[in-house]
Amino acid sequence: MSPIHDQGYRRYGGQRTPPGHAWSVIAKAGIRTLISKRTFIGLLLLAWLPFIVRTVQIYAATSLPQASFLAPDAQMFRQFLQQQEVFLFFITVYVGAGLIATDRRANALQIYLSKPLSRVEYIFGKLTILAAFLLFVTWLPAVLLLFIQIMFSGSFKFFVDNLFLFPAITIFSFIQVIAVASAMLALSSLSNSSRYVGVLYTGVLFFSQALYGIVYAITRDSRFGVIAPAIALNRLGDAIFSSPTRVQLSVAASAVAVAVLILVSVLILEKRVRGVEVVA
């Protein structure tokens, strides 16, 4: 006698998405997991505090004649992005440290890579998680500030006078986020412990700056800023926003340093993200 309804294994006859979309599944799942954490939501809210302060500044400058000295200029946007670097750091460590490290600890890479997704897709999916949150606290508030300035002033004059601002915000934010996210992802692939990766990232960041400080103290030559990724990134930011710079480092050298950082990160990821680890 056959059962009324077989609850056993049944073949699937529905639709299937062709390979190439799994990165978005990884990204969505990662973002969903993070925004379900209260601590992380708190961190994100904290990261938007400078935006609120700047919004009040713009409102005051455009609405109160006695506060006209607060009127925003192009440099305000550069300063805003620099202020956001501290949140960039904390979010990078919070989100990025475990992105690959926890997968390595749980042997999840062989699960992922036994599915119809390539290593590039896996890395891109993970990168998207971190990059999305980093852009959420850098590019998005900076662009919104530009929009708020137009809204409060009731004219496009500031926007037209500073037409370079939107592309500058976009280009710098994306360079910064890609460099930081790829470096963190590469470090995350080196260990099974997210705590260790967080310490490693912090160490690399501060050690490279300390090393530059020592070299600068000896040589008084700020071109050695090339050894510290944070300084090279800042120099690029200064160039993109046409801001006065404090280092003699050339834009080309800074660009090369950032490009090398991204390239090395990609090479590490290529070596480390595999379905099987071969120890010859």
Added chain:
Amino acid sequence: MADRNPVVTLDGVTVLYGAQRALQDVSASFAAGAVGLLGPNGAGKSTLIKALLGFLVPDSGRMRVLGLDVAAQPLDIRARVGYMPENDAHIPGMNAVTFVAYCGELSGLPPADAMQRAHEVLFYVGLGEARYRAVETYSTGMKQRIKLAQALVHDPDLVFLDEPTNGMDPKGRDEMLELVRDLSHNKSVNVIVSSHLLPDVEYTCDDVVVMDKGRVATQGPIAALKQPRGQVFELRVKAPQGTEWFVERLRAAGLDCNATDEDVMRVFVPGDAGARELFALAAASHVQVRHLRPSVPTLEDVFAKAVGVE
């Protein structure tokens, strides 16, 4: 299984780990249905599966899975196969149903279908009641089951099971073997079971590929491999000069003989001579035959013969 065309073929595949040859010129064919990949630890079973999944690129040779070239179409293959890894593996921070549904989405299923399938396969593997628990809190046996569930959620045509009963208690092991057998014999899912446990393979599989030291030692239908061109006898003797001495006498006479206990041995007598030849040899050696009965060849005999162990 009506269709007995091979689902996996390997042609001269060699995989090197540095200077060490993990697979040496392996040519094999895995028929549709359930095929056991048998061999001692280090024989190259897991390496073979990892090469078929595209985790390892062979140094030479060609592989085809479900008619597709592994080197040219790895993603198309992975969309149609499932993989249950040997060691503990899961995606951290998820409960069972989320994990399995996530694996379904990664395999191309729409989110709603993936979730529905996740519930179904979790019930099928016996984790229905525990499907909302975090995978990290699962016992070893439950982790084995969830690995099977994630391998099945997208309804693959072929499943690679790497040591599926590893670490399971006897009851769980029986249930797992029953699931594997049901998949291949009733649900039309082709299964390749990698194991060093002969009874597991003998129970679940129709065919076997025996590997040893990175090579294929023997392959074919288990029933055919077990067919002796002669007879196997279980023999107990009393030999004044000792059992070992008599074993040597039997071997000298060209018989394949394995002493299994102090005075018990299994003897393979080729041809049609049967027990008469054994009695004649015993009489000539002044050895008393205390017990003799025809023995049914087991996969263990096939395995022992293939890898050359006694």
